Amino acid sequence: MGEAIERLKALREMPDVFDIPEEVLRPLHIAATQEALDAQRPHIPVLDKRARDMGIDRVRSLDDVVPLLFAHSNYKSYPASFLAQGRWKALLQWLAMVSTPDYSDVDVEGIADIDDLLQRLWAAGYCVTTSSGTGGKLSMVPKSTGDMNRLKDFILHFREMERPLPPERQFHFFCFGPVLGTYTATSINAFTIEGFARPDSTYVLIEEPMRNVAIMRMAEMRRRMADGTATPDEIAQMEAQAAAQSEQMKERFASMADKFLELRHERVWLSAMTAQLWDLMLLARERGIERAELGPGSVITGGGGRKHLNLPDDFQEQLNDFYGTRGPAGYGMSEMSWLYPACGAGRYHVHPFAAALILDERGERLLAREGVVEGRFAFMDPTTDYRWGGLISGDKVTADFGSCPCGRKGMTILDPIRRYADINADGDKIECAGTIDAYIRGGFAQTA
Amino acid sequence: MPAITEIKQGPPHADEAHAIPVIHVVKGEVRNAADVLYQSGGRTYRLPELDLTELVWPRTAPPPAWNIPLAEILDFLVATGEALKADTAGHLAFARDRMIEAGSFETGIVRRSYEALHTLFERDRLLSMVEGEIGNPAVLDGWVPFANRIGEHGKIRAFPARLVHILAGNAPGVAAVSITRGALSKGVHLLKMPSNDLFTAPAILQTMASVDADHPVVRSFSAVYWRGGDRDVEGRIFRPTFFDKLVAWGGEAAIRGAREYIGPGLELVAFDPKTSIAMIGKEALQSAEAISETAERAATDSTPYNQAACVSARFHFVEAGDEDAVDSYCAQLQARLGMERRTASVLASPVTSELQDEIEVLRAFDGLYRVWGSYEGRGLVIRSDEPLDIYPDGKIVNVVRVESLEQAVRYAGFATQTVGIYPAERKTGLRDALAAAGVQRVVTLGGAESLATGMSHDGFFPLHRMVRWVNDED
Numbered sequence: 001m002g003e004a005i006e007r008l009k010a011l012r013e014m015p016d017v018f019d020i021p022e023e024v025l026r027p028l029h030i031a032a033t034q035e036a037l038d039a040q041r042p043h044i045p046v047l048d049k050r051a052r053d054m055g056i057d058r059v060r061s062l063d064d065v066v067p068l069l070f071a072h073s074n075y076k077s078y079p080a081s082f083l084a085q086g087r088w089k090a091l092l093q094w095l096a097m098v099s100t101p102d103y104s105d106v107d108v109e110g111i112a113d114i115d116d117l118l119q120r121l122w123a124a125g126y127c128v129t130t131s132s133g134t135g136g137k138l139s140m141v142p143k144s145t146g147d148m149n150r151l152k153d154f155i156l157h158f159r160e161m162e163r164p165l166p167p168e169r170q171f172h173f174f175c176f177g178p179v180l181g182t183y184t185a186t187s188i189n190a191f192t193i194e195g196f197a198r199p200d201s202t203y204v205l206i207e208e209p210m211r212n213v214a215i216m217r218m219a220e221m222r223r224r225m226a227d228g229t230a231t232p233d234e235i236a237q238m239e240a241q242a243a244a245q246s247e248q249m250k251e252r253f254a255s256m257a258d259k260f261l262e263l264r265h266e267r268v269w270l271s272a273m274t275a276q277l278w279d280l281m282l283l284a285r286e287r288g289i290e291r292a293e294l295g296p297g298s299v300i301t302g303g304g305g306r307k308h309l310n311l312p313d314d315f316q317e318q319l320n321d322f323y324g325t326r327g328p329a330g331y332g333m334s335e336m337s338w339l340y341p342a343c344g345a346g347r348y349h350v351h352p353f354a355a356a357l358i359l360d361e362r363g364e365r366l367l368a369r370e371g372v373v374e375g376r377f378a379f380m381d382p383t384t385d386y387r388w389g390g391l392i393s394g395d396k397v398t399a400d401f402g403s404c405p406c407g408r409k410g411m412t413i414l415d416p417i418r419r420y421a422d423i424n425a426d427g428d429k430i431e432c433a434g435t436i437d438a439y440i441r442g443g444f445a446q447t448a
Numbered sequence: 449m450p451a452i453t454e455i456k457q458g459p460p461h462a463d464e465a466h467a468i469p470v471i472h473v474v475k476g477e478v479r480n481a482a483d484v485l486y487q488s489g490g491r492t493y494r495l496p497e498l499d500l501t502e503l504v505w506p507r508t509a510p511p512p513a514w515n516i517p518l519a520e521i522l523d524f525l526v527a528t529g530e531a532l533k534a535d536t537a538g539h540l541a542f543a544r545d546r547m548i549e550a551g552s553f554e555t556g557i558v559r560r561s562y563e564a565l566h567t568l569f570e571r572d573r574l575l576s577m578v579e580g581e582i583g584n585p586a587v588l589d590g591w592v593p594f595a596n597r598i599g600e601h602g603k604i605r606a607f608p609a610r611l612v613h614i615l616a617g618n619a620p621g622v623a624a625v626s627i628t629r630g631a632l633s634k635g636v637h638l639l640k641m642p643s644n645d646l647f648t649a650p651a652i653l654q655t656m657a658s659v660d661a662d663h664p665v666v667r668s669f670s671a672v673y674w675r676g677g678d679r680d681v682e683g684r685i686f687r688p689t690f691f692d693k694l695v696a697w698g699g700e701a702a703i704r705g706a707r708e709y710i711g712p713g714l715e716l717v718a719f720d721p722k723t724s725i726a727m728i729g730k731e732a733l734q735s736a737e738a739i740s741e742t743a744e745r746a747a748t749d750s751t752p753y754n755q756a757a758c759v760s761a762r763f764h765f766v767e768a769g770d771e772d773a774v775d776s777y778c779a780q781l782q783a784r785l786g787m788e789r790r791t792a793s794v795l796a797s798p799v800t801s802e803l804q805d806e807i808e809v810l811r812a813f814d815g816l817y818r819v820w821g822s823y824e825g826r827g828l829v830i831r832s833d834e835p836l837d838i839y840p841d842g843k844i845v846n847v848v849r850v851e852s853l854e855q856a857v858r859y860a861g862f863a864t865q866t867v868g869i870y871p872a873e874r875k876t877g878l879r880d881a882l883a884a885a886g887v888q889r890v891v892t893l894g895g896a897e898s899l900a901t902g903m904s905h906d907g908f909f910p911l912h913r914m915v916r917w918v919n920d921e922d
Binding site: 081 | 801805806808810832837862
């Protein structure tokens with residue numbers, strides 16, 4: 001690791017990591033990016049090619065970083081047949097193209113499915129996190145244990161930026177999601193539980209490990225339904241299975257909701273997606289509870305926003321009103337090492353370890369880094385191991401390079417954050433069938 | 449009046465100076481006020497505001513052209529074709545220049561497409577359309593005697609209908625053919641323009657009006673734009689009280705959107721979104737000359753509108769007799785994808801970065817895949833042993849090696865429109881299986897783009913479905 005990268009990581013010890021002016025960080029980001037490029041280029045063939053094609057050997061400014069940024073799709077650029085036909089060696093060879101390890105120490109003998117492979121990878125210290133987007137193609141992002149530890153460090157010590165919480169396992173904990181598996185959100189849930197959940201009062205909606213195979217099977221079924229090879233019986237069977245699963249989930253949800261409503265006046269932590277927060281609210285209202293009135297110091301995390309959900313326009317207000325929250329509490333995505341937490345003024349604070357880049361819509365040019373700027377969000381994180389830390393997102397954001405009303409000097413991102421795909425849909429509805437997305441956005445602030 | 453939603457209204461916008469003017473035609477009359485600004489694909493357009501009431505033809509009166517004899521309509525269309533060719537009023541030139549300015553297509557493609565539009569108005573072509581798609585032309589003009597084997601008889605007429613056409617913008621011919629078919633059907637026609645072709649339909653209608661502004665056919669057509677799916681517009685006019693049929697050209701979203709309004713009294717006539725493929729037998733690759741010939745035909749079929757057209761072949765299934773022959777075919781094909789053709793330019797859009805990432809990976813697995821060409825848009829060929837999970841677009845072809853073409857039939861389905869086969873003799877052995885799979889058109893490779901006039905389109909006879917069949921039974 002280079003000297004600038006080490007200095008970046010050491011910023012963790014600052015009294016307030018979110019109170020460092022952007023112009024102070026910039027030279028450090030540039031130097032650290034150069035170090036990361038030098039260190040990773042020989043080991044990541046696609047990075048080397050990109051640098052060569054773009055003619056960039058030296059990173060002299062943040063502008064030089066832009067051509068080196070990867071698209072999100074880079075982590076699912078393998079041919080689908082590798083996975084479908086279980087060509088595990090080829091899949092590892094692909095992984096080696098997009099990340100620094102060569103994975104030669106991963107034994108593929110006897111691997112039956114993608115979950116087996118991921119398990120072997122994790123066992124060997126390659127924490128490959130997954131997410132599946134439209135079409136069910138799995139993206140695989142290789143991370144080191146160090147990367148995972150940094151994420152855990154954030155969860156345990158920096159998530160609540162206004163009133164840091166000691167990780168003392170002090171909350172009645174309600175996790176309306178999975179805690180085992182390779183999804184990044186799963187790791188976040190597990191870390192949060194490890195830090196904050198009372199061992200005697202932890203409730204988890206999905207206790208089974210999230211199986212990628214199940215998602216792959218759904219995608220395969222959709223494909224077969226599309227090309228007409230799925231029989232009506234198979235379709236009926238799949239639908240019945242989904243209905244049974246949903247029924248089971250509903251029961252579990254209802255029993256968790258009961259427990260939550262019983263304990264809600266104590267100090268509770270509620271980790272849930274927007275849809276679940278909504279359902280929980282409806283369930284409470286049915287029982288005549290108009291406001292949650294959570295115990296002092298309670299926390300709600302999660303989110304996901306309205307995306308693809310049939311919610312009224314004022315859903316956020318209704319949720320805020322019911323839970324006594326202020327609205328979104330974090331912005332991030334699974335490729336980032338940390339998330340951006342929201343301050344008391346309701347802005348997302350950019351952490352100092354990665355350069356947040358605001359680009360033009362096409363993602364080709366860095367916009368001026370002063371005042372309030374609107375554009376495509378990207379970032380360059382030189383502290384990542386195994387993977388190149390530069391990535392372009394699909395999000396349209398407004399960034400403020402000035403001071404935040406909360407008093408901090410660091411760069412902030414303002415609400416709302418939208419996806420270019422939604423903005424530019426041009427009347428065409430983009431299908432994205434209920435997949436668990438890597439984005440964790442539009443969460444909730446700590447309650448009073 | 450409800451305006452087009454999501455259009456900026458009010459004080460002049462900064463982009464107004466550069467806004468591209470869009471003309472609406474309403475029942476033959478030009479509307480060219482610049483009431484609203486509209487942004488799409490990075491361009492700004494100026495459009496007239498919509499008046500929904502004038503977009504419908506009240507049922508209290510029959511369609512204006514309902515009783516005009518077919519012969520007279522043919523004369524009028526032929527005169528329109530001549531006017532389009534001469535373009536003395538400059539309507540077509542205006543539209544062409546705006547199309548070029550809007551940049552949906554490369555300049556040469558727009559020019560050549562516009563130059564050819566008048567051929568769609570030739571008398572024999574129009575008559576072939578009528579005879580092929582509807583049979584006896586007399587049913588368009590009046591009540592034609594009918595009798596069957598079991599002694600029942602009466603009279604039948606192809607009665608004019610009220611149609612909304614949701615046009616596609618991937619080829620100017622779509623607007624022209626909708627207008628000729630619409631005129632031959634004698635019905636009334638509201639043409640809803642797509643954002644990628646806001647110019648062709650009004651130009652043809654204006655030219656038509658320049659021939660005879662009061663002609664009933666002129667008064668039977670409107671061409672306007674609103675954002676597809678706008679409920680403020682569609683919810684009010686897509687009703688059986690105003691229209692009989694919704695004719696939707698491609699575009700999954702458009703067809704799904706239209707479905708909401710379909711019900712008793714309002715029927716959907718859908719040109720479904722389709723893709724096309726090619727099947728190449730080993731006989732077509734037996735010599736260097738044969739490979740060149742095949743590659744040339746295949747390139748022709750793969751590039752219409754730089755592959756934006758549904759007839760464009762995206763996957764080529766090639767019988768792998770000899771591996772070197774297949775690779776030689778791929779190389780020749782790639783070279784020919786970069787040639788200018790009537791509806792293709794040397795350069796299409798550059799390959800998207802997402803696709804580049806995937807193709808780079810394929811290059812690294814050279815045992816399994818091979819890639820010819822690069823990303824500038826000149827054409828790219830990827831050879832594999834099974835179809836890739838990509839959507840080849842912008843002059844990209846996935847050549848798939850198969851043991852036999854018969855085995856490749858499983859890759860065709862209900863979404864497959866055209867299958868270009870070579871050599872032609874192989875069609876006979878494949879067409880039944882392909883038809884059973886859902887394919888609509890089998891052609892000799894090289895002939896994908898020239899749909900024979902009067903034959904079926906997307907599995908049906910369009911003119912036949914654009915009229916209402918009414919019986920007078922004895």
